[in-house]
Amino acid sequence: MQCNCATVVSAEECSLRPELEQHQEHIEMLDKIEPPQPSRIELEGFKRFSESLLWKLMRSFYDRQGALAWARGIVPHFITTNSFNSKAYTRVLQGFLADTARPCASESPMTQHLKFNPKEKFYIIELGAGSGKFSFLMLKALQDMRHLDFPLDNMVYVLTDFTQSNVKFWKGHPSLQPFLETGQLDFAIFDAEKDDEIRLCNSGVVLCPRRPTANPICVIANYLFDTLCQDIFQVYNGGLSQVRK
Ligand SMILES: C[S@@+](CC[C@H](N)C(=O)[O-])C[C@H]1O[C@@H](n2cnc3c(N)ncnc32)[C@H](O)[C@@H]1O
Helix, strand or coil, X not given: CHHHHHHHHHHHHHHHHHHHHHHHHHHHHHHHCCCCXXXXXXXXXXXXXHHCHHHHHHHHHHHHHCCHHHHCCCCCCCCCCCHHHHHHHHHHHHHHHHHHHCHHHHHCCCCCCCCCCCCCCEEEEEECCCCCHHHHHHHHHHHHXXXXXXXXXXXXXXXXXXXXXXXXXHHCCHHHHHHHHCCCEEEEECCCCCCCCEECCCCCCEEECCEXXXXXXXXXXXXXXXXXXCCCEEEECCEEEECEC
16 A cells, blocks of 8 residues: 555656756746845934934824824833833832821921922823823822822823824723813823923813922823933043934
């Protein structure tokens, strides 16, 4: 039986050989053809990093994509936007509030100017909040916190971003509605590179240096600074030199 099979195979091999040889020739021919090179276009020459086109392109990307930048997985986010991280941030906030509430806080140079009035609003402002997922997880983590030295009802978590596309997305997101209704959440447009005031969409409150708030403000910037326009410097031969990109 085995013998017969072997005979049949070798007969097939014989009949296929010319085709295989031709196929092989085709492969060799294709190997010799140079693959087409993608054409490269120089967008700009070397220049100061902060003046690079890169920043304009990046802003335009976030503006055009809105929440799709995250939904399509273009911007990596699980590593920065997860419940472990939001709980860790919340514990830092808890520790900060506890430090300022200690009886000896007024004696320490670090905390003596940080006095909280629990009857006034305490604003937590998140810059470049993107999809708002991290903010939602923060709000949940704050809700679940057993002890906070400040009443949750008077905390206002403010989601901000430079682009209206993200603010529009947050406004329509059902998971954020319950927090909006209790006044624990508000939204604002804020460009961290140039704006110096924050006008809250729902309450209409304006936060700016000219109108100091009753309580200190807490600012959160999660995975933001690499997105803000900057220059690069290098220590070279004992001196500081600017890097051009
Ligand atoms: C890398 S994403 C991070 C988003 C979110 N914080 C997170 O952790 O997933 C950077 C965010 O910063 C925003 N952004 C970029 N430039 C900004 C600027 N000048 N001011 C405020 N937000 C800015 C973008 O729209 C985007 O939502």
